[in-house]
Amino acid sequence: MKKLFEKHETLFCMLLIIIYLVVNSVCVQNFGYTSCVSFIANTILSAFLIVLMVVLKRTSYYGLKKIENAKQYLYFIPLLVIITVNLWNGFNINNSSSEIVFHSLTMINIGFIEEIIFRGFLFKMMAKTNVKSAIIVSAVTFGAGHIVNLINGAELIPTLIQICYATSIGYLFVILFHKSKSLVPCIITHSLVNSLSVFNVENTMSMYIAPVFLVVIPVAYAIYINKKVRE
Secondary structure, three states: OHHHHHHHHHHHHHHHHHHHHHHHHHHHHOOOOOOHHHHHHHHHHHHHHHHHHHOOOOOOOOOOOOOOOOHHHHHHHHHHHHHHHHOOOOOOOOHHHHHHHHHHHHHHHHHHHHHHHHHHHHHHHHOOHHHHHHHHHHHHHHHHHHHHHHHOOHHHHHHHHHHHHHHHHEEEEEEHHHHHHHHHHHHHHHHHHHHHHHOOOOHHHHHHHHHHHHHHHHHHHHHHHHHOOOO
Protein backbone atom coordinates (compact mmCIF):
# COMPACT_ATOMS: atom_id res chain seq x y z
CA MET A 1 0.00 0.00 0.00
CA LYS A 2 2.76 2.43 0.97
CA LYS A 3 4.74 1.79 -2.24
CA LEU A 4 1.59 2.18 -4.35
CA PHE A 5 0.76 5.46 -2.61
CA GLU A 6 4.26 6.85 -3.02
CA LYS A 7 4.30 5.91 -6.71
CA HIS A 8 0.97 7.63 -7.40
CA GLU A 9 0.95 10.27 -4.66
CA THR A 10 -0.27 13.07 -6.94
CA LEU A 11 -3.19 10.96 -8.15
CA PHE A 12 -4.10 10.00 -4.59
CA CYS A 13 -4.11 13.67 -3.52
CA MET A 14 -6.33 14.69 -6.41
CA LEU A 15 -8.72 11.81 -5.71
CA LEU A 16 -8.97 12.76 -2.05
CA ILE A 17 -9.87 16.34 -2.95
CA ILE A 18 -12.44 15.23 -5.53
CA ILE A 19 -14.02 12.66 -3.21
CA TYR A 20 -14.27 15.21 -0.41
CA LEU A 21 -15.85 17.88 -2.64
CA VAL A 22 -18.32 15.46 -4.23
CA VAL A 23 -19.39 13.89 -0.93
CA ASN A 24 -20.02 17.24 0.73
CA SER A 25 -21.76 18.72 -2.30
CA VAL A 26 -24.19 15.79 -2.25
CA CYS A 27 -24.66 16.18 1.52
CA VAL A 28 -25.31 19.93 1.35
CA GLN A 29 -27.70 19.73 -1.60
CA ASN A 30 -29.74 16.87 -0.17
CA PHE A 31 -29.44 17.06 3.61
CA GLY A 32 -27.61 20.20 4.78
CA TYR A 33 -24.83 20.40 7.34
CA THR A 34 -27.27 20.10 10.25
CA SER A 35 -28.23 16.56 9.26
CA CYS A 36 -26.91 13.36 10.83
CA VAL A 37 -26.23 12.10 7.27
CA SER A 38 -23.61 14.82 6.72
CA PHE A 39 -22.07 14.01 10.09
CA ILE A 40 -21.87 10.29 9.29
CA ALA A 41 -20.44 10.86 5.79
CA ASN A 42 -17.70 13.19 7.07
CA THR A 43 -16.94 10.94 10.03
CA ILE A 44 -16.32 8.09 7.57
CA LEU A 45 -14.00 10.34 5.55
CA SER A 46 -12.12 11.34 8.71
CA ALA A 47 -11.77 7.72 9.77
CA PHE A 48 -10.52 6.77 6.32
CA LEU A 49 -7.83 9.47 6.43
CA ILE A 50 -6.70 8.38 9.88
CA VAL A 51 -6.48 4.73 8.79
CA LEU A 52 -4.61 5.76 5.64
CA MET A 53 -2.06 7.77 7.63
CA VAL A 54 -1.59 4.90 10.09
CA VAL A 55 -1.12 2.37 7.28
CA LEU A 56 1.39 4.68 5.61
CA LYS A 57 3.05 5.31 9.01
CA ARG A 58 2.78 9.05 8.37
CA THR A 59 0.62 10.41 11.19
CA SER A 60 3.46 12.59 12.50
CA TYR A 61 4.62 13.40 8.95
CA TYR A 62 1.19 14.83 8.14
CA GLY A 63 1.10 16.93 11.28
CA LEU A 64 -0.63 14.90 13.98
CA LYS A 65 1.91 15.77 16.65
CA LYS A 66 2.18 18.27 19.47
CA ILE A 67 3.75 21.63 18.79
CA GLU A 68 6.92 22.77 20.49
CA ASN A 69 7.70 26.22 21.93
CA ALA A 70 4.33 27.96 21.69
CA LYS A 71 5.96 31.22 22.81
CA GLN A 72 7.55 31.82 19.41
CA TYR A 73 4.05 31.58 17.89
CA LEU A 74 2.72 34.24 20.32
CA TYR A 75 0.92 31.40 22.12
CA PHE A 76 -1.47 31.28 19.13
CA ILE A 77 -3.42 34.29 20.43
CA PRO A 78 -4.17 35.48 16.85
CA LEU A 79 -5.83 32.09 16.24
CA LEU A 80 -8.02 32.58 19.31
CA VAL A 81 -9.11 35.95 17.96
CA ILE A 82 -9.98 34.43 14.57
CA ILE A 83 -12.12 31.79 16.29
CA THR A 84 -14.37 34.49 17.81
CA VAL A 85 -15.37 36.08 14.49
CA ASN A 86 -18.68 34.24 14.18
CA LEU A 87 -19.76 35.49 17.60
CA TRP A 88 -19.16 39.20 17.04
CA ASN A 89 -22.80 39.93 16.27
CA GLY A 90 -24.32 37.82 19.03
CA PHE A 91 -25.85 34.35 18.89
CA ASN A 92 -28.29 33.00 16.36
CA ILE A 93 -30.22 30.31 18.22
CA ASN A 94 -32.92 29.61 15.64
CA ASN A 95 -31.70 26.06 15.07
CA SER A 96 -32.83 23.14 17.20
CA SER A 97 -30.42 21.54 19.65
CA SER A 98 -30.05 18.45 17.42
CA GLU A 99 -29.24 20.63 14.40
CA ILE A 100 -26.62 22.53 16.39
CA VAL A 101 -25.05 19.28 17.59
CA PHE A 102 -24.91 17.66 14.14
CA HIS A 103 -23.67 20.89 12.54
CA SER A 104 -20.88 21.17 15.12
CA LEU A 105 -19.84 17.53 14.78
CA THR A 106 -19.91 17.75 11.00
CA MET A 107 -17.79 20.90 11.03
CA ILE A 108 -15.26 19.37 13.40
CA ASN A 109 -14.84 16.57 10.86
CA ILE A 110 -14.62 19.01 7.96
CA GLY A 111 -11.97 21.07 9.74
CA PHE A 112 -9.92 17.91 10.26
CA ILE A 113 -10.44 16.60 6.71
CA GLU A 114 -9.57 19.87 4.97
CA GLU A 115 -6.43 20.40 7.03
CA ILE A 116 -5.19 16.85 6.43
CA ILE A 117 -5.92 16.98 2.69
CA PHE A 118 -4.84 20.53 1.80
CA ARG A 119 -2.11 21.12 4.38
CA GLY A 120 -1.07 17.52 4.97
CA PHE A 121 -1.22 15.46 1.80
CA LEU A 122 -1.16 18.22 -0.85
CA PHE A 123 1.45 20.47 0.74
CA LYS A 124 3.82 17.70 1.79
CA MET A 125 3.62 16.15 -1.66
CA MET A 126 4.52 19.40 -3.45
CA ALA A 127 7.06 20.57 -0.85
CA LYS A 128 9.37 17.74 -1.88
CA THR A 129 10.27 19.69 -5.02
CA ASN A 130 9.45 23.34 -4.22
CA VAL A 131 8.30 24.62 -0.82
CA LYS A 132 7.29 28.09 -2.04
CA SER A 133 5.12 26.68 -4.81
CA ALA A 134 3.63 24.17 -2.37
CA ILE A 135 2.65 26.98 0.02
CA ILE A 136 0.98 28.98 -2.76
CA VAL A 137 -0.85 26.00 -4.27
CA SER A 138 -2.05 24.77 -0.87
CA ALA A 139 -3.45 28.19 0.06
CA VAL A 140 -4.98 29.01 -3.34
CA THR A 141 -6.44 25.54 -3.86
CA PHE A 142 -8.03 25.65 -0.43
CA GLY A 143 -9.54 29.07 -1.11
CA ALA A 144 -10.66 28.30 -4.66
CA GLY A 145 -12.24 25.06 -3.49
CA HIS A 146 -14.97 27.13 -1.85
CA ILE A 147 -16.28 28.04 -5.30
CA VAL A 148 -18.17 24.74 -5.10
CA ASN A 149 -20.55 26.60 -2.77
CA LEU A 150 -22.02 28.23 -5.88
CA ILE A 151 -23.13 24.80 -7.04
CA ASN A 152 -24.65 24.24 -3.62
CA GLY A 153 -26.82 27.35 -3.90
CA ALA A 154 -24.66 30.11 -2.38
CA GLU A 155 -24.76 33.64 -3.81
CA LEU A 156 -21.90 34.89 -5.99
CA ILE A 157 -20.60 37.88 -3.99
CA PRO A 158 -20.53 36.15 -0.57
CA THR A 159 -18.81 33.17 -2.20
CA LEU A 160 -16.12 35.36 -3.79
CA ILE A 161 -15.56 37.06 -0.44
CA GLN A 162 -15.30 33.66 1.22
CA ILE A 163 -12.73 32.54 -1.36
CA CYS A 164 -10.59 35.59 -0.50
CA TYR A 165 -10.51 35.09 3.25
CA ALA A 166 -10.28 31.29 2.95
CA THR A 167 -7.15 31.75 0.83
CA SER A 168 -5.69 34.09 3.45
CA ILE A 169 -6.46 31.66 6.29
CA GLY A 170 -5.15 28.79 4.16
CA TYR A 171 -1.89 30.68 3.73
CA LEU A 172 -1.55 31.18 7.48
CA PHE A 173 -2.30 27.53 8.20
CA VAL A 174 0.22 26.22 5.70
CA ILE A 175 2.90 28.56 7.10
CA LEU A 176 2.11 27.32 10.61
CA PHE A 177 2.38 23.73 9.48
CA HIS A 178 5.56 24.32 7.50
CA LYS A 179 7.30 26.01 10.43
CA SER A 180 5.99 23.95 13.35
CA LYS A 181 5.48 20.58 11.59
CA SER A 182 2.20 20.30 13.51
CA LEU A 183 -1.33 20.63 12.11
CA VAL A 184 -2.99 20.46 15.51
CA PRO A 185 -3.43 24.26 16.03
CA CYS A 186 -4.77 24.56 12.48
CA ILE A 187 -7.21 21.68 12.90
CA ILE A 188 -8.53 23.05 16.19
CA THR A 189 -8.92 26.60 14.85
CA HIS A 190 -10.50 25.47 11.59
CA SER A 191 -12.95 23.17 13.36
CA LEU A 192 -14.02 25.80 15.90
CA VAL A 193 -14.47 28.54 13.30
CA ASN A 194 -16.65 26.21 11.23
CA SER A 195 -18.61 24.93 14.23
CA LEU A 196 -19.41 28.38 15.60
CA SER A 197 -20.73 29.50 12.21
CA VAL A 198 -24.08 27.95 13.19
CA PHE A 199 -24.48 30.85 15.65
CA ASN A 200 -23.48 33.57 13.19
CA VAL A 201 -25.84 36.53 12.90
CA GLU A 202 -25.65 37.97 9.38
CA ASN A 203 -25.49 41.74 8.99
CA THR A 204 -23.17 44.34 7.45
CA MET A 205 -20.38 43.45 9.89
CA SER A 206 -20.48 39.73 9.17
CA MET A 207 -20.81 40.31 5.42
CA TYR A 208 -17.98 42.81 4.91
CA ILE A 209 -16.06 43.83 8.05
CA ALA A 210 -15.40 40.32 9.37
CA PRO A 211 -14.05 39.08 6.00
CA VAL A 212 -11.59 42.00 5.89
CA PHE A 213 -10.45 41.02 9.38
CA LEU A 214 -10.10 37.40 8.21
CA VAL A 215 -7.83 38.51 5.39
CA VAL A 216 -5.62 40.99 7.26
CA ILE A 217 -4.98 39.13 10.54
CA PRO A 218 -3.97 35.75 9.02
CA VAL A 219 -1.60 37.40 6.51
CA ALA A 220 -0.03 39.60 9.19
CA TYR A 221 0.36 36.63 11.55
CA ALA A 222 1.86 34.49 8.76
CA ILE A 223 4.38 37.23 7.93
CA TYR A 224 5.36 37.42 11.60
CA ILE A 225 5.86 33.66 11.80
CA ASN A 226 7.88 33.65 8.59
CA LYS A 227 10.24 36.28 9.99
CA LYS A 228 10.51 35.14 13.60
CA VAL A 229 10.38 31.35 13.50
CA ARG A 230 13.24 29.27 12.18
CA GLU A 231 12.51 25.90 10.60
